[in-house]
Amino acid sequence: MLDFLDHVTALPTNEATTLVIMLLAGLLILVFTVITGVPPMPTHRLVLPVMFDLIAGEKTPRIAYDLGCGWGRLAFALASRFPGAKVIGIELSPLPWLFCKVRQLVQRRPNLEIRYGNFLRMPLGDADLVFCYLMINAMRRLQAKLDQEVGDGTLVISNSFALQNWRAERIEVVPAAMSAWVYRYRVSADGSHHQVSNETP
Ligand SMILES: C[S@@+](CC[C@H](N)C(=O)[O-])C[C@H]1O[C@@H](n2cnc3c(N)ncnc32)[C@H](O)[C@@H]1O
Numbered sequence: 001m002l003d004f005l006d007h008v009t010a011l012p013t014n015e016a017t018t019l020v021i022m023l024l025a026g027l028l029i030l031v032f033t034v035i036t037g038v039p040p041m042p043t044h045r046l047v048l049p050v051m052f053d054l055i056a057g058e059k060t061p062r063i064a065y066d067l068g069c070g071w072g073r074l075a076f077a078l079a080s081r082f083p084g085a086k087v088i089g090i091e092l093s094p095l096p097w098l099f100c101k102v103r104q105l106v107q108r109r110p111n112l113e114i115r116y117g118n119f120l121r122m123p124l125g126d127a128d129l130v131f132c133y134l135m136i137n138a139m140r141r142l143q144a145k146l147d148q149e150v151g152d153g154t155l156v157i158s159n160s161f162a163l164q165n166w167r168a169e170r171i172e173v174v175p176a177a178m179s180a181w182v183y184r185y186r187v188s189a190d191g192s193h194h195q196v197s198n199e200t201p
Pocket residue numbers: 032036037038039040041042043066067068069070071072073074075090091092093096117118119120132133134138
């Protein structure tokens with residue numbers, strides 16, 4: 001460690017500053033990956049069209065969420081795809097969130113709102129469409145929240161991770177993207193989107 005610090009202090013000031021900023025940025029991303037349990041990895045470019053295919057033919061949503069919008073790949077694409085919808089991207093990790101805010105200045109999407117915070121602590125009851133690319137534990141927490149808040153007809157499209165106790169109405173596999181699975185769920189008022197347990201009492 002001391003050797004490393006010696007190397008850094010021996011660098012020209014500009015290079016040392018850049019290195020320290022990059023290390024701090026990496027550390028910040030790491031800390032928030034530990035907090036959320038999900039790294040800010042964007043949806044694969046070849047998975048994105050498959051996610052959109054899963055909503056082809058559906059009516060334009062009024063409000064669509066990208067829960068954990070990371071660097072904005074999905075949220076920006078969603079806002080372009082549905083100019084008539086309000087798209088809300090929510091992100092807790094500060095650097096990806098800041099990146100999205102700066103990106104909005106360059107790639108204007110009037111119908112896209114980027115919110116900072118934990119989507120588990122925000123109301124989601126107005127969602128018609130929910131996109132997510134999370135991981136197992138985060139999906140479990142999200143499922144509990146969706147169960148309580150979203151209404152009949154809400155569509156949930158999840159990249160790679162399933163909602164354990166929900167029944168997907170369609171699943172697509174994307175061989176060109178390491179065989180990623182993409183799930184489509186549709187909430188129904190009668191609860192039939194819930195998985196039927198095979199366990200006998
Ligand atoms: C794998 S990335 C997906 C990014 C983007 N949705 C996409 O598909 O390109 C998941 C993001 O969710 C964020 N995240 C995880 N849990 C969150 C929470 N409870 N509230 C807000 N953001 C969260 C992580 O910080 C991470 O940036």
